[in-house]
Structure formats: C-alpha cells, structure tokens
Amino acid sequence: MLNVANLTASIEDNPILKGIDLNVGAGEVHAIMGPNGSGKSTFAHALAGRDGYEIEGTATIDGADLLEMEPEERAAAGVFMGFQYPVEIPGVNNMYFLRTALNSVRRTRGEDEIGARDFLEIAQKAMDLVEMKKDFLHRSVNAGFSGGEKKRNEILQMAVMEPRLAVLDETDSGLDIDALRVVAAGVNALRGPDRSMIVITHYQRLLDYIKPDFVHVLVDGKIVESGDHTLAVHLEDHGYAGFLNSGLDDASLSGATA
Amino acid sequence: MSETMRDIEKLTEASYEYGFSTDLDTDVAPPGLTEETVRLISAKKDEPEWLLAWRLQAFAAWQEMDEPDWAKLQIAPIDYQSISYWAAPKQKPVLDSMDDVDPEIREMFDKLGIPLHEQKMLSNVAVDAIVDSVSVTTTFKETLAEAGVIFCSFSEAVQDHPELVREHLGSVVPVRDNFFAALNSAVFSDGSFCYIPKGVRCPMELSTYFRINSMNTGQFERTLIVAEDDSHVSYLEGCTAPQRDENQLHAAVVELVAKDRSEIKYSTVQNWYPGDENGVGGIYNFVTKRGRAHTDAKISWTQVETGSAITWKYPSVILQGDRSIGEFYSVALTSKHQQADTGTKMIHIGADTTSSIISKGISAAKGQNTYRGLVKIMRSAENARNYTQCDSLLLGKECGAHTVPYIEVKNPTAQVEHEASTSTVGEDQLYYCRQRGMNEEDAMAMIVNGFCREVFDELPMEFAVEAQRLLSVSLEGSVG
Secondary structure, eight states: OEEEEEEEEEETTEEEEEEEEEEEOTTOEEEEEOOTTSSHHHHHHHHHTOTTOEEEEEEEETTEEGGGSOHHHHHHTTEEEEOSSOOOEEEEEHHHHHHHHHHHHHHHTTOOOOOHHHHHHHHHHHHHHTTOOGGGGGSEETTTOOHHHHHHHHHHHHHHHOOSEEEEESTTTTOOHHHHHHHHHHHHHTOBTTBEEEEEESSSHHHHHSOOSEEEEEETTEEEEEESTHHHHHHHHHOSGGGSOTTOOGGGOOOTTO | OOHHHHHHHHHHOOOOTTOOOOOOOEEEOOSOOSHHHHHHHHHHTTOOHHHHHHHHHHHHHHHTOOOOOOSSOOOOOOOTTSSBOOEEEOOOSSOSSGGGSOHHHHHHHHHTTOOOOGGGOOSSEEEEEEETTEEEEESSHHHHHHTTOEEEEHHHHHHHOHHHHHHHTTSSSOTTSOHHHHHHHHHOOBOEEEEEOTTOBOSSEEEEEEEOOSTTBOBOBEEEEEEOTTOEEEEEEEEEOOOOSSEEEEEEEEEEEEOTTOEEEEEEEEOOOOOOTTSOOEEEEEEEEEEEEOTTOEEEEEEEEOOOSEEEEOOEEEEOSTTOEEEEEEEEEEOTTOEEEEEEEEEEOSTTOEEEEEEEEEEETTOEEEEEEEEEEOTTOTTOEEEEEEEEEEESSSOEEEEEEEEEEOOTTOEEEEEEEEEEOOHHHHHHHHHTTOOHHHHHHHHHHHHTHHHHTTSOHHHHHHHHHHHHHHHHOOOO
C-alpha cells in the first residue's frame, strides 16, 4: 500500500532523514518510535507534503507517486495526518470546516458531495466515537480547545475522512490517561483491512492501547531496528541509549517536532 | 520568500468583475466647479430657493477649506476643476412603472445581479438604483407607502416632502463639517431619502445601489434617513464602478436621525473599482457618514469595504440621548495598491450611553490599511461605556496595517476598553487545511472569512453571503 524507499529530507542543507525504507501493507499498523530529534515528525510531514523540505527518494501509495502531489492531492489519495499541534482557525465553524474538507476530497475523486443532513449523521457517529459533546461542532476549529480536545478533534476528523493511510504524529503527547484511553479507543475502532496506520510516538505508553503489527526505531534519520510489538517493550525497559551513536544525545539533535 | 508566501501574492492579484461600462446616452456637464456649476445643478433639479441658498453657502465654505491631510493616505493631487459634477443617463423624465426603465440600464443592473423588476426579486428588499448622479428607479414604493414609509430618491423627496428634507438636511453633518462634506453639500446630485413614521417597523429591507458609469465624472450622493420615535429600519447600500485608468472621485454624505427608542441598522458593501495591480485607476472614496441617536435609540453601522483605490471614511454616532447605543462593525480589505484609512467616531453625550467597535482590517499585496477611531466621553456622559476591538490580518510582506485609536474621557465614571491584535494567515493554517483536502484558494478564503465572522454575523443574510463571496473573489482572482 505505502512503499517508501531511500527517502531523504533536508532543510537548508541540513539532512534530517537519511534514507528511510518502509513498506506498509493494507490494514497494518506500524509504530515509529525514537528519541527527540530523530526525524519522526519530519517523516510524517514528508508524507503529508509540507513545504520547506528538500525531498529525495520515492514514496508511493497504491503505486501512485506521493512526492509529486500537492498536500490536497495526497489527502484525496487517502493520506490523513493527525497533527501533533493541531492548528487553530478562529471564526471557522468546526462542522463547516469538516464538511468542506470531506467534500473537497470527494470532489477531487469525482464523487458526489455530501449534503448537510447526511453529513450531520456522519459527524454524529464520529463524535460518539471520541465522546464529544454536541456543542463541539459549532465551536471554531481548535480555537480555545484544551490539549485533549484538540487531539480528540484530530481523531474525529480522521473518522469523518475515512483515510486509506493515517499518519498519527505524537497523538499521545499532552494527554492525560483518560483522554489517552478515549483517543486510543477511537483509533482502534477505525482500524480495518483497508486502512493502514503509522503511529509516531516517543513513549511506549500509547502502544499499550494501540497494539502495532510492527515497530520501527528511528534514530538520527534512519530506521535502525524493526520488529514486532515486543520491541516497544524492550525500549520501555532499556531506552534508546543502545541505538544512539556515541557522542550524540537527545538534546544535541534538532528538528524533531518541527 | 517561501513558496506559500508567493502563492498568497498570486492569489491576492484578483480581477474585478464589475469593471464593464455600459453605453448609455448621458447628459454630462462640462468639467469645472464654480458658483455657476452649483446653480446649474440646482436648476437641472428644479430645486426650491432655500436649497440653492444652502448649496451656495456650502460652496462658499468649501472654497475656504483645505483638504484634510491627517489620514495615512498617499493621494495624488486632485484637480477639482477637471471633474464633471453632473452626469445623468438620458431617459424619459417621468417613470410610471418599472417597465419604463431604459432597457440598457435594466440590463446593466441585471448584469450586476440587481434585478429592478419587482416580480423578479427574490428577497424582500426594496431597491433605489442610482446611476452616475441620478436615481433611475425605486422598487416596492407602493408596498412601503402602505406602511407609511417614504423611500425615494433624494430629488423626489425635495419635490414631494420639502418640509422633511429642510428640517433634517445638514442637521447631523453641517455644511462646514469637513472639506468633502462641504463639497458634497454644494454639488450633491441625488441619493436616497427614507422616512419611517412613529412606531413603524419597516416591512422590508431598504437598499440603494450606486453605480458610477460615466468617465471623468464625480459622484456626490446624499442619503438622509429619519426614523421617528419607536420605529425600526434596516438599510443596505452597495456600490460598483467600471474599470477605468483614471481615478474618479466619490464624495458622499449620509445622515441618520434616530429619534427616541428607534433603531437604524445601516449596512454597506462597498466595491468601487479598486484600480489595477500597478495602482492605476480606481475610485477615490471620501465619505462622511454620521448618525444622531436620541434617547434609548440605537444606530448600528456595518461596513464591508473591499473596493476603491482610496477609502477615507468614518461612520460615526453622536450618542446624544440617555441610554442610546452606537455600534460599528467593519471589515476593510486592501489589496493591490489600495489604501484605506477608516474607522469611526463615538461621541458620548447622554448618560448611560454604550458604544462598541469591532474592526477587522485585512491587508494583502501592497495594500495599506489604517484603523482610525475616536471615542469621546463628554462631561455629561455619566456611566458611559465603550468596547473597542481592532484586529488586523496581514497577507504578505509588502502590505501594512496600522491602528490609531484616540480616546478622550472627560467623565471619570466612564469605562473604556480597547483591544488590538495583528496576525498573519499562517503557513501552518494553510497547510492544515490543505492536508484536509482543500485547495489553497478555498483554504485562504475560509481562514479570512473566519477572521471576519463577528462582522459578517451583523449583516442581513443575503448581504452576508454576498460579502463572503466578495471577499473570496477579491482575494482569489477566481472571477465568477
């Protein structure tokens, strides 16, 4: 489904990703773990199409060249990114935003737009999934939301957009244990044979709730180890120290959360 | 400069969709302004002696005045002698029904999306259509007359209701008020007049649509709205002009009189031709708008200013009666080389008076946008309150936003609040919307419309939709 080969990314000649190879099959959940500054978020943004990186290598989704596409075309191709820091858009009604988003990708795909009433049903189901109150849809996009509400809103959007590939960037950061449980339950409910997920996290904690099929360890722009979910448990016990090059520690690396 | 910023610049180079001109057979006075010109205009309109005297008094005052230079505007010198002060489309002098409207004029308004045929009207809005200097038709007159509401062109009001005009003309904006108001008082051509009798709630929205069509003419219209005790009216005004290389002058005066416990809601969508992306052409828009609110009365100004090369405009409220309320909601967009210096004046005289000001300035391309506002609390205004919020949005690196609030408080019981913010449309916001599937134009329009939400919420429904669309078009270059 997603095939990434020798993907590199740099900002102003600073290499951040140094050759990533990753194949994600349909219905699989892959976790990418790594210390701060290892390039986890950059990888997510490289897939989603953020401006400002020089990218080389290949990335295809169902055979289509992802790197040639604008961000909105990637969205229409089924790529959804759950943001680590969801963006506030004051004055824009959450429901209006979501419906515009959904109909934008549907238009691009040549599908019929969804009317207000049908959309409300879709939105209602998604809200139940992340245990959101009704007024939530009528507030401005993320404006004045708590950290937990913002993350739940990302999952709600994912439920509405029904992506082919969801890339969740540190969805667990800033969540208390109750919010984490709600978010994880939402993600699990959205797992399916046609939907692949890449779950990016610093901590193993999230993976207690979302059991990945594969775990990859990203250090200094490269995947240094891959395995099943037991790898995450190993990391919990031993940390990333064993994977770090000598002389480098977390703090000396940059660009992690950009 | 990042790619996104370049894209924003590209998007803001919009084209103007009302730029066509219509070939009308027009009666135009030769350029120039002397006492003779004033007499000619008055004679053309067959005005009573008192009105000619009033005009001449204004003309004399104007000759001794200088153009105001305090605004943050760079304006090429205006040669007042090269402008023609009278232009009127030639057509049958008396209109018996809508069918008598010149088909070319009707076609022009159809093109603008303003149907003058009452049967064709979708919404409950009465329209007064003004081309160049003259009102060409007013719709729904009879329906309004049943409610006792007078809604007609200013010229008709002078003929049919001289006592009402004489009583209120210049009562809110005196002839000597400022340079442009004096000029308007001397040469004003037409405009709308509206009178709501005691206790009447006007049964429909009233609307005036202004169109400048002729070359080298100025447009000087005058609007007067009188709301008697316990009455209510909502009034809309829209404006467009053809695309021409020279600058054209528009200097209007609007006076509102809100008697005890009455309410006047005045909404404007101003879309005069803004000039091209090199700053050539465009309307110079110098407007004086002011209302007087008597006891327990309320005056609310809402404006969406997207057009004109120069906008100089401060819709104001004199809060004269106790507990009167003044409101000002504004969206001003400057793109291309547009300059706007706009805001309001809230003059608190009565006790327990309240005013609120919400101003949203959007600057794009090389646009310069200044909010200038005065809140004045007089000694007599016990317990007056004002809340002001000025937000500026910058789209690009070569535009500017400026906020110039003046606050004068002479009564210690006053409460005056002022909040201001400046922000940009972040690349993060655009990226977020695009990741969700929207293209850049849609994303930009959505973000900017969100920024203006509080003001658009004040507009009547059809106008709000129009304003949103206009804003999107002004920003995106997607000609409808």
